[in-house]
Amino acid sequence: MNIYDISKEAGVSIATVSRVINGNTNVSQKTKDKVLAVIKECGYTPNAFARGLGLNTMNTVGISCADSSDPYLAKAIYYLEQMLRKNGYDVILCCTGYELEGKQKYLNLLLSKRVDAMILVGSNFVEAEDSKNDYIRLAAKKVPILILNGALSGENIYCALCDDFQAIYDATNALIQNGIKDILYLYNSKSYSGKQKLDGYMAALKDNGIAYRKELVSYFTGDLQSVTNHLVSLSQNGLDFKGIITSDDSLAVGAIKYAKALKLAIPEELSIIGYNNSIYAECCDPELTSIDNKLETVCKNCVSTLMGVFSDEPVPLKTIFPAEIVKRETTAF
Amino acid sequence: MNIYDISKEAGVSIATVSRVINGNTNVSQKTKDKVLAVIKECGYTPNAFARGLGLNTMNTVGISCADSSDPYLAKAIYYLEQMLRKNGYDVILCCTGYELEGKQKYLNLLLSKRVDAMILVGSNFVEAEDSKNDYIRLAAKKVPILILNGALSGENIYCALCDDFQAIYDATNALIQNGIKDILYLYNSKSYSGKQKLDGYMAALKDNGIAYRKELVSYFTGDLQSVTNHLVSLSQNGLDFKGIITSDDSLAVGAIKYAKALKLAIPEELSIIGYNNSIYAECCDPELTSIDNKLETVCKNCVSTLMGVFSDEPVPLKTIFPAEIVKRETTAF
Numbered sequence: 319m320n321i322y323d324i325s326k327e328a329g330v331s332i333a334t335v336s337r338v339i340n341g342n343t344n345v346s347q348k349t350k351d352k353v354l355a356v357i358k359e360c361g362y363t364p365n366a367f368a369r370g371l372g373l374n375t376m377n378t379v380g381i382s383c384a385d386s387s388d389p390y391l392a393k394a395i396y397y398l399e400q401m402l403r404k405n406g407y408d409v410i411l412c413c414t415g416y417e418l419e420g421k422q423k424y425l426n427l428l429l430s431k432r433v434d435a436m437i438l439v440g441s442n443f444v445e446a447e448d449s450k451n452d453y454i455r456l457a458a459k460k461v462p463i464l465i466l467n468g469a470l471s472g473e474n475i476y477c478a479l480c481d482d483f484q485a486i487y488d489a490t491n492a493l494i495q496n497g498i499k500d501i502l503y504l505y506n507s508k509s510y511s512g513k514q515k516l517d518g519y520m521a522a523l524k525d526n527g528i529a530y531r532k533e534l535v536s537y538f539t540g541d542l543q544s545v546t547n548h549l550v551s552l553s554q555n556g557l558d559f560k561g562i563i564t565s566d567d568s569l570a571v572g573a574i575k576y577a578k579a580l581k582l583a584i585p586e587e588l589s590i591i592g593y594n595n596s597i598y599a600e601c602c603d604p605e606l607t608s609i610d611n612k613l614e615t616v617c618k619n620c621v622s623t624l625m626g627v628f629s630d631e632p633v634p635l636k637t638i639f640p641a642e643i644v645k646r647e648t649t650a651f
Numbered sequence: 652m653n654i655y656d657i658s659k660e661a662g663v664s665i666a667t668v669s670r671v672i673n674g675n676t677n678v679s680q681k682t683k684d685k686v687l688a689v690i691k692e693c694g695y696t697p698n699a700f701a702r703g704l705g706l707n708t709m710n711t712v713g714i715s716c717a718d719s720s721d722p723y724l725a726k727a728i729y730y731l732e733q734m735l736r737k738n739g740y741d742v743i744l745c746c747t748g749y750e751l752e753g754k755q756k757y758l759n760l761l762l763s764k765r766v767d768a769m770i771l772v773g774s775n776f777v778e779a780e781d782s783k784n785d786y787i788r789l790a791a792k793k794v795p796i797l798i799l800n801g802a803l804s805g806e807n808i809y810c811a812l813c814d815d816f817q818a819i820y821d822a823t824n825a826l827i828q829n830g831i832k833d834i835l836y837l838y839n840s841k842s843y844s845g846k847q848k849l850d851g852y853m854a855a856l857k858d859n860g861i862a863y864r865k866e867l868v869s870y871f872t873g874d875l876q877s878v879t880n881h882l883v884s885l886s887q888n889g890l891d892f893k894g895i896i897t898s899d900d901s902l903a904v905g906a907i908k909y910a911k912a913l914k915l916a917i918p919e920e921l922s923i924i925g926y927n928n929s930i931y932a933e934c935c936d937p938e939l940t941s942i943d944n945k946l947e948t949v950c951k952n953c954v955s956t957l958m959g960v961f962s963d964e965p966v967p968l969k970t971i972f973p974a975e976i977v978k979r980e981t982t983a984f
Binding site: 332333378381385386387389392393395396397399400403408409410411412413431542571574575578597598600601602603 | 665666711714718719720722725726728729730732733736741742743745746875904907908911931933934935936
């Protein structure tokens with residue numbers, strides 16, 4: 319099926335068909351309706367040809383994430399793809415890496431493909447320095463932008479996330495109630511969510527009358543082995559801690575391996591709490607107490623918000639879900 | 652930019668532009684070249700509009716996998732997306748589930764979107780009963796089909812895989828050389844690759860003069876905890892084994908947890924070998940000896956084969972890479 323067939327079927331010239339589908343106003347409403355009716359009759363809308371010709375939907379949503387092989391992000395992409403497909407949308411996947419430059423480049427690239435919306439997966443998309451997020455606000459002038467696990471204000475930007483502040487606050491508080499006051503906080507992201515988590519740790523200390531000690535907060539990125547080495551070196555340099563809370567399960571697995579290297583009993587001599595309740599938490603030994611940040615719920619909300627936006631229904635700009643601590647073997651409570 | 656601009660720039664009528672881009676032969680070669688040159692100059696090819704008008708490429712490759720949150724498949728998707736994007740192709744992702752019906756449905760759906768090619772990720776796409784694969788052969792009449800980690804014969808079907816037979820043969824042989832003769836083989840897939848692996852196990856036994864015992868081959872699917880329970884129940888029913896080889900790392904983690912439950916020393920009383928060398932292998936304790944099936948290499952080959960197909964270069968129908976055993980703490984060798 320092509321432009322000839324449409325013109326023949328509608329009984330108008332090819333030029334007229336072109337005018338209609340390119341939104342040229344120099345066509346009578348009657349002719350326009352006739353051409354669009356033919357296009358619609360042919361079941362043309364989801365067809366790349368018709369879409370490309372300027373009908374307004376690609377029925378395609380772009381999903382950007384830093385690294386689709388990260389177990390947590392992989393899970394999010396899986397949920398989103400399933401839910402979007404159920405609603406008749408294709409997913410164009412884009413792995414941007416963790417650098418701002420890649421995120422910007424691929425967001426613009428996907429916009430040029432005329433996706434109907436963009437979902438940015440992972441709090442790392444929201445930079446702590448707010449002006450660096452302006453490229454997202456600019457993109458939101460073209461299509462709705464949804465941010466999964468990050469919060470950003472702006473027109474046509476919708477956020478679905480988990481209450482990371484409260485989650486780490488509660489975890490820290492739980493350890494303190496268990497008599498552990500020297501808690502190492504280990505994190506690997508300075509994103510919006512990373513900041514929320516750190517704030518939760520500090521607030522819990524404060525509310526329990528425990529002084530904040532800078533040396534107990536450690537920013538570190540690297541593979542499993544290097545996380546273990548990092549903790550061993552902190553300990554060998556005389557830092558004393560009986561609890562570790564991490565911003566990510568992979569860091570917590572590194573902490574478990576550190577305990578093993580130093581022959582520390584878990585949880586008797588060291589308590590550990592991870593974040594994301596990912597596959598890591600069940601693979602390791604002992605199994606990891608971890609914060610479940612309700613990924614499936616957040617993804618479901620994200621897609622239903624998007625469908626609301628598409629149908630011009632009123633939708634919330636920001637939806638925040640509470641997390642839950644899943645207790646396993648690395649804590650005494 | 653639209654069809655008007657092209658016609659103006661090329662100095663021909665809109666109808667002529669339409670004829671050219673729809674492949675109508677009723678245009679002189681000279682005019683055709685002129686129009687195509689304008690289209691090319693405008694950098695038009697990757698634009699949805701131009702593509703939709705009938706230029707033959709969407710610059711989009713469909714990737715189907717059963718479950719993009721499976722760590723192994725997630726890694727494959729990540730590699731493929733990166734490599735395809737470098738070559739200027741978008742990725743439409745589709746999670747089909749493990750049932751034949753879903754695989755068929757989504758393959759046809761993606762074809763209707765006019766993807767330039769399809770990559771089927773994971774050996775589970777190739778059914779052991781060959782007639783069930785005919786829907787793939789049918790699809791290959793429209794676009795090239797690439798199968799990652801599965802082998803299927805057929806025109807326009809290209810396979811990149813790892814030698815699963817030899818990998819399990821070598822692993823089984825290594826345990827036997829270590830004096831372990833009662834080896835449990837635990838698997839969770841009856842796909843092409845699943846069959847290759849099982850054959851490798853049986854061939855190694857045979858070549859070492861060890862009788863095949865049906866009760867030592869166990870098919871089981873389920874989550875981590877249920878794998879552990881399954882092994883405990885096999886053992887409690889009197890089955891004796893000193894080695895476990897699994898078709899997948901997640902099963903091997905279940906085996907490690909089984910050893911822990913029964914207080915068996917690893918590897919002194921039980922040796923374990925996993926498959927895929929995934930993130931599981933490093934998270935568990937003790938760390939898992941696992942077969943690295945060279946996923947990145949296989950993905951790279953798959954994409955370069957596809958680019959070869961697109962440029963009409965001669966490409967192999969099937970490329971097979973050797974695997975490698977990565978030795979960690981669950982084996983004595």
